[in-house]
Amino acid sequence: MRPIALLSDFGLADPYAGQLRASLARRAPGSQLLDITHQVEPFGVDQAAFFLAASAPHFPPNAVFVCVVDPGVGSVRRIVGAHLETDAGGQDFLAPDNGLLGLLLFTPGLAPVKVYDLSRAAAGYEASATFHGRDVFAPLAARLALGEPMAGFGEPMDRTDIERPDWADSSCGPCGADARVLHVDRYGNCLLSLRASFAPPKPVAWLRMSWGQRRGVLSVQTYANLAPGEIGLLAGSQGFLELAANQASAAEALGLRRGDCLRLLWA
Incomplete structure (x- = not known):
């Protein structure tokens, strides 16, 4: 069975x-x-x-x-x-x-x-x-x-x-990659539509929200690598990239929720 x-x-x-x-x-x-x-x-x-x-x-x-x-x-x-x-x-x-x-x-x-x-x-x-x-x-x-x-x-x-909506494909251009927030977990981490294996051609340095706001971001391996107030981009345990803060909500800090779109910008 x-x-x-x-x-x-x-x-x-x-x-x-x-x-x-x-x-x-x-x-x-x-x-x-x-x-x-x-x-x-x-x-x-x-x-x-x-x-x-x-x-x-x-x-x-x-x-x-x-x-x-x-x-x-x-x-x-x-x-x-x-x-x-x-x-x-x-x-x-x-x-x-x-x-x-x-x-x-x-x-x-x-x-x-x-x-x-x-x-x-x-x-x-x-x-x-x-x-x-x-x-x-x-x-x-x-x-x-x-x-x-x-x-x-x-x-x-x-x-x-099969139906494959646009959020299932994340486009990558010469200046950055577009992503969608697929989930915000109970810690405030924003799980993105980019796979953890995604390899940008240059380090990601900025986020640009769909409403135009920009915010600096650090590529890190663990939550503990972030100082208070910093936003990190890391490969999470779910197989996708996530935006996170150290013992704080990245979603609140960035004003993001599920369904929001943003762009990761290269350095």
Whole structure:
């Protein structure tokens, strides 16, 4: 029985996350249910994409991922799946085709991946127009957890045909690189859309916010390398670059929040 990992914006105050888990427990009894989080900001597809890309490598190599941040629920948007090869048979990912897989499937050095349109299989379930997580994604995930291969009920599609919003691609020019704040964590660190492996042609010396403000930044390896009041750029533990301060909130210091865009400027 394969484990099932859950990612949603359902929160914990409503019964939605519990109903999703219950549907899976009923259809795939004995499958271990693991939560990435249910606290994605409502409709925060970019944040969910970041959480998924950062978290998937740490989950069991045969896990099934149910990713439901779905502002277009009930509409004609596609439901897509991806099968990522691993030594344990592979990880499978289910998501609406709204960009949620746009970071994961374009991770540098990613293992071979196959992508499927699951819309036809999804249409076979009697579903509420507003809760496909419980009524559609859960039964599809249960089939995978019970051993059915995704290729058996999905129609192959090219990876490049999935929705890939502009925030999933960070452009780099002769003077700097554009980035988006994908997440602000509880410490005030700003996780950016640039991978930790990003190698600028020159040291990054400045930040320019979308509203024109400039702020100096230091490239550092640890939070402790920063003096009080300094802003640092470093490769964080989640596989992406982040802006941070030492025992303070970089987001408050810079006036940034999730979804904001900025440019890193070379020295």
